[in-house]
Amino acid sequence: MFGLSDLFALIISAFIILPVVIFLREAGYLIISGIFGVRNPRLTIGSGPRLLKIGMFDLRKYYHVYSWFSYDSLKRESRFAYISIYAGPILINLTLAVTLNALIANGMLQEYKTFWERLIFYAFYYVLFDTIPMITLNGKPNNGMIIYEMLRYGKRVDYNTEPIIPATSDVEEQYHEEMKEIEKVMEENRKETEE
Template structure:
């Protein structure tokens, strides 16, 4: 039966474990790509207006499960480099899941066993999502499909014009435009509220 403890663990899963697992997945791109000399790498956490930017880390106001990795260019153009980069999220989550499971199997982390079991669950969820070749939203290939195409054909053949990993400079321009639109909408809404209050005052 689904009880209060289960509801509590669901909240922990949705608001803590899943966002952290998502960030770790994106960190897989960052760690592996740094070995191949990427230019202007960036890890973004959350969405909306920026709270702060620290070197390669960009933290946004609305933090939940939305995290992503961007870079402008890469020094190594080899097929091997791209295979490694797209395998990064798979490797980091798989290694993390195995490590935590090994600790649990040897009697460590017992006090928070349910929490760590859920952590393993989400880590392996991302492993399966990334490793099994398939097309996802709008026909975009997942990492497994990209790796498969690179190994079999030597290139991506999905015909999708959008890059899977967006350029940091391009993402920054999009963010600036989103912030301008957000501020404009906010300003219009505030003006509308002021006018409504004025109408109400006039009626009274």
């Protein structure tokens, strides 16, 4: 039976654990791409209007699940570089989950064991769905599919012309266009309510 303690656990999972796992997943791209000399990296958390932008971190107003990493170019492009970048989220969540699991198995982190076990669950969840090669709902390959295609064919073969990791410059331009549209709609709504 779903009780008050389950509701509290759900809130903790949705608004603390899941955002941390998602941030670390996206940071996996950032960390690995830094090794290969990425230019103009950006880690965007959430969607909608910008709340805060500090250096390469861009925090948006709405839900954290829609988060992404972007960059303009790599200094050292190669098949190995792209495979490594797409493996970054898998590796960071796998490392997190295995490390926390080992700590719990060795009697550490016992005070908040349930919290850490949920974090391990979500980390493995993302590892699973990032690793198994598949095409997502929007027709784009997941990281596992990209890695598979890069290993097998040396390139993406999904015939999708959009980049999986968008260019930061393009993302910024799109953001400003979306904000202009939102402001236009808000202005129209304001005028309608005044009449």
